[in-house]
Amino acid sequence: MSKILNLKPLWLFVIYVILDILCIGMGMGVPIFCIILGFPVGWFALKYINREETSLQKVLPRAFHYAIPISVVTLVGMVLIWGPAVQILFDPGRDIANFGIPMILYEPMASFIGWMVLMVFISPFLQFLTAILGTYMALLDWLNPKKVIQAPFST
Numbered sequence: 001m002s003k004i005l006n007l008k009p010l011w012l013f014v015i016y017v018i019l020d021i022l023c024i025g026m027g028m029g030v031p032i033f034c035i036i037l038g039f040p041v042g043w044f045a046l047k048y049i050n051r052e053e054t055s056l057q058k059v060l061p062r063a064f065h066y067a068i069p070i071s072v073v074t075l076v077g078m079v080l081i082w083g084p085a086v087q088i089l090f091d092p093g094r095d096i097a098n099f100g101i102p103m104i105l106y107e108p109m110a111s112f113i114g115w116m117v118l119m120v121f122i123s124p125f126l127q128f129l130t131a132i133l134g135t136y137m138a139l140l141d142w143l144n145p146k147k148v149i150q151a152p153f154s155t
Helices: 009-026 032-049 056-090 108-143
Strands: none
Touching: 009 032, 009 056, 032 056, 032 108, 056 108
């Protein structure tokens, strides 16, 4: 772990981009694994920040700023994958009902637009939120010196 924590930020970013591409591929264009990847990346971001900073007022903004580039990488990946499908909206002979996306709304056109918004914009935002959640979960571990977990209703 100490070898990974001592890597330069550029190398860590390259490793993350490779992992994100693998997660996009595992989800076959649906970034569910990218969203899940946000949690360990957020945890690692706090461990990486704690090497230099110990003040909580400096750690929190840096954790926020580390979560932004990882969601931008997923956003770029989703634009590259799903962006060309937008031309279907302007094709007069389109068959959106058989495009292969789930009909999450009753109208095929509305489902297609909703799917595009979900894939391109909402999924990277969810990854951003899971990275922040991972950071804050690691922060709770960092702030709790006892490392004792108690059941909420134990007697």
